Amino acid sequence: MLMAFGLLSAAQVVEITFWTAPNPSQEVFWRQMAEAYMAINPNVKIVVSPMPEVPTSEAGILAAIAARTPPTASENIFIGFGEQLARSKAIVPWNTLPGWDNLVQNRAMNQTIEGWKFADGNYYIIPLYVNAMLIGWRLDILRELGYSQPPRTYSEVLAVGEVVKAKYPGKFVWLRSELEVPTWWQRWFDFFVFYYAASQGKALITGREITADDQAAIGVLQFFKTLRDRKFLITEPLATGFELGRTVMTVLGPWTFPWWRENYPELVYGQTFVVTPPPVPDAYPAEKPVFTFADAKGVVLYAQATPAQRQAMWEFIQWVFSNPAHDLKWIEITGMLPARDDVGTNALFTSYIQEKEPALLPYAQNIPYALPPFAHPEFVEIQELMGLECIYPVLVGELTPARGWDAWKRAIRPLLVK
Amino acid sequence: MNWKKDVGGWLLASPYVLAATVFFLIPLGWSLSLVFYDWNLIDPVRQFVGLENFRTAFTTSRVLYAFVNTYKYAAIFVPSVVVAALVLALIVQHLPRLKQFFAVGFFLPYLASGVAVGLVVRGILSYDSPFNEFLRATFGSSPRWLRDPTLALVVISAMIVWKFAGYYALIFLAGLQGIPRELYEAACLDGAGPFVQFRRITLPLLYPAFYTVLVLAVGLCFGIFTEPYVLTGGGPRFATHTWQLEIYYQAFDRYRAGYGATVAVLNAVATFVSVLIIRRVVEAWGVRRGFR
Numbered sequence: 001m002l003m004a005f006g007l008l009s010a011a012q013v014v015e016i017t018f019w020t021a022p023n024p025s026q027e028v029f030w031r032q033m034a035e036a037y038m039a040i041n042p043n044v045k046i047v048v049s050p051m052p053e054v055p056t057s058e059a060g061i062l063a064a065i066a067a068r069t070p071p072t073a074s075e076n077i078f079i080g081f082g083e084q085l086a087r088s089k090a091i092v093p094w095n096t097l098p099g100w101d102n103l104v105q106n107r108a109m110n111q112t113i114e115g116w117k118f119a120d121g122n123y124y125i126i127p128l129y130v131n132a133m134l135i136g137w138r139l140d141i142l143r144e145l146g147y148s149q150p151p152r153t154y155s156e157v158l159a160v161g162e163v164v165k166a167k168y169p170g171k172f173v174w175l176r177s178e179l180e181v182p183t184w185w186q187r188w189f190d191f192f193v194f195y196y197a198a199s200q201g202k203a204l205i206t207g208r209e210i211t212a213d214d215q216a217a218i219g220v221l222q223f224f225k226t227l228r229d230r231k232f233l234i235t236e237p238l239a240t241g242f243e244l245g246r247t248v249m250t251v252l253g254p255w256t257f258p259w260w261r262e263n264y265p266e267l268v269y270g271q272t273f274v275v276t277p278p279p280v281p282d283a284y285p286a287e288k289p290v291f292t293f294a295d296a297k298g299v300v301l302y303a304q305a306t307p308a309q310r311q312a313m314w315e316f317i318q319w320v321f322s323n324p325a326h327d328l329k330w331i332e333i334t335g336m337l338p339a340r341d342d343v344g345t346n347a348l349f350t351s352y353i354q355e356k357e358p359a360l361l362p363y364a365q366n367i368p369y370a371l372p373p374f375a376h377p378e379f380v381e382i383q384e385l386m387g388l389e390c391i392y393p394v395l396v397g398e399l400t401p402a403r404g405w406d407a408w409k410r411a412i413r414p415l416l417v418k
Numbered sequence: 419m420n421w422k423k424d425v426g427g428w429l430l431a432s433p434y435v436l437a438a439t440v441f442f443l444i445p446l447g448w449s450l451s452l453v454f455y456d457w458n459l460i461d462p463v464r465q466f467v468g469l470e471n472f473r474t475a476f477t478t479s480r481v482l483y484a485f486v487n488t489y490k491y492a493a494i495f496v497p498s499v500v501v502a503a504l505v506l507a508l509i510v511q512h513l514p515r516l517k518q519f520f521a522v523g524f525f526l527p528y529l530a531s532g533v534a535v536g537l538v539v540r541g542i543l544s545y546d547s548p549f550n551e552f553l554r555a556t557f558g559s560s561p562r563w564l565r566d567p568t569l570a571l572v573v574i575s576a577m578i579v580w581k582f583a584g585y586y587a588l589i590f591l592a593g594l595q596g597i598p599r600e601l602y603e604a605a606c607l608d609g610a611g612p613f614v615q616f617r618r619i620t621l622p623l624l625y626p627a628f629y630t631v632l633v634l635a636v637g638l639c640f641g642i643f644t645e646p647y648v649l650t651g652g653g654p655r656f657a658t659h660t661w662q663l664e665i666y667y668q669a670f671d672r673y674r675a676g677y678g679a680t681v682a683v684l685n686a687v688a689t690f691v692s693v694l695i696i697r698r699v700v701e702a703w704g705v706r707r708g709f710r
Binding site for chain 2: 055056058059062063065066084085087088089090180181182183184234235236237238239240246380381388392
């Protein structure tokens with residue numbers, strides 16, 4: 001009788017697996033969440049582990065799906081890869097599960113979630129964090145050069161470059177060696193940042209159409225080229241630039257701050273560096289918000305999970321995302337900002353940020369203007385062609401910015417109709 | 419009795435047979451079947467595309483770059499590594515003592531991690547390295563080592579030469595040690611100097627070692643991956659792109675398993691044909707010079 005009861009209890013326990021990003025702090029957060037949830041839900045066993053990187057986390061997920069051993073759910077999925085998984089019917093749309101609208105409401109994601117809608121109208125990813133990519137400036141060097149605040153427009157940046165070179169010939173405005181490398185994801189941290197700023201956030205690609213603001217894109221390319229031609233931009237490998245004061249500007253994500261605290265404690269927000277939105281064209285209205293690229297990833301539910309596992313995971317996910325205290329815990333542990341509309345206004349978050357990590361404040365304030373990557377299954381080649389057909393030839397003077405931009409558009413058109 | 423002997427032989431060979439089956443034959447068969455499909459590993463439906471993957475591979479510039487660059491690498495790497503290995507072998511051969519110590523020392527780069535070496539080289543060649551600072555202070559500028567297409571190719575080739583010269587030197591050293599001393603003594607009595615001895619005795623009798631090293635070196639050029647992956651990513655503008663980088667890119671960046679397998683098959687064919695040609699050329703050279 002007792003044995004039968006024991007067997008029955010064991011049968012009622014649903015085991016689900018959750019893969020975290022291969023980042024120790026994210027793993028810590030999810031382990032804590034799982035332990036807290038299991039303490040109040042003994043009928044669920046959640047196994048949390050970091051996703052394999054063989055050789056990339058995306059390839060690890062594909063291999064697991066192919067081998068029919070994926071987790072029930074995982075984080076660390078950006079929208080481009082999510083589009084590929086959705087097309088292969090490997091993931092489940094969250095919005096088909098009961099209680100989706102409540103979750104969006106409870107987590108204050110009404111505005112944020114719109115950037116995560118897939119072409120079929122579904123939401124396959126619950127955004128977990130949004131890292132607006134902003135620009136770090138060496139305030140101490142700018143002050144030495146006679147500036148009290150960082151430049152806002154292209155002309156102002158170029159003017160700073162002239163002063164930097166006049167006083168410190170060995171220094172540069174910006175180190176970006178990856179600009180000459182076609183690696184697809186590097187475009188997120190250079191061209192996309194400046195393009196969204198210049199175009200007021202106009203999408204590069206919508207569905208199968210190129211919807212980019214040509215003038216803004218060409219302006220960005222011209223800006224890069226001018227910086228390089230005047231030797232304000234260094235594109236050769238350089239071990240460390242911004243941290244050692246060899247450059248005055250860098251594209252900066254909030255994950256850098258814990259590393260700086262460890263390795264460059266002399267970099268203090270408001271004293272040695274400040275953070276601003278990306279530079280914009282000279283004609284950009286000063287009163288308008290400046291958009292930027294968002295390094296943003298979220299959580300997906302895999303289709304190979306059983307209905308019971310899906311249900312158990314959905315309940316766990318609702319529990320995690322319905323409590324703002326969990327998002328605060330996320331900030332505390334990972335140093336990244338949760339994908340919520342109110343992260344820059346909710347006192348729960350702003351008071352913590354102001355007290356503990358003031359450098360995060362501009363990131364929180366810019367979340368509404370931070371746009372995730374575009375969703376297209378050919379994202380890898382589209383972004384690689386941007387480096388190959390456009391940015392590199394423009395930088396080395398083989399093509400004018402306008403011709404380089406046209407070359408990219410010509411090159412990607414066959415991919416868009418696939 | 420024979421049956422027992424056969425079983426023993428199979429048992430002894432079974433670890434290799436098992437490993438070869440699991441890690442070579444099954445993947446090979448799997449790859450050969452994938453070349454006819456467009457598949458991303460997870461889609462429930464594999465789309466049969468016939469020979470479309472081959473048509474794409476033959477018309478895309480990426481594969482052409484990989485194909486041509488392999489011969490560019492070979493043009494730099496093969497003569498350089500042969501000369502370097504031969505020089506190292508001759509130096510070790512003529513050392514009065516500690517021959518083994520130095521032979522092992524020259525072999526060590528072969529064991530070094532390609533990624534670690536790549537990171538060290540990247541550090542040495544970075545814009546702000548002491549080496550480049552010195553060049554700028556002395557000559558006013560420093561080369562764009564990894565951003566200039568020709569220089570990047572030379573840098574990567576030099577790294578591979580450094581890695582393999584010691585290994586190939588061991589092959590030459592074994593060949594040198596197999597040459598009877600009497601031949602040199604007789605040549606000396608006939609009045610032959612060191613250069614003539616080298617040309618008339620050492621080189622001809624080292625032919626088997628040359629043959630081995632040349633075939634290995636040419637084959638190696640088709641498998642270059644780590645060095646360009648770490649240093650240049652195949653750039654600038656595909657100047658250092660290789661077959662292996664292309665396979666990796668298609669399979670793991672673009673998730674095109676079928677097309678990646680197609681490129682791998684073409685790589686295998688190109689390797690086989692090239693090695694066959696170099697073998698024939700070296701054999702013909704050996705026959706013509708009377709080395710065989």
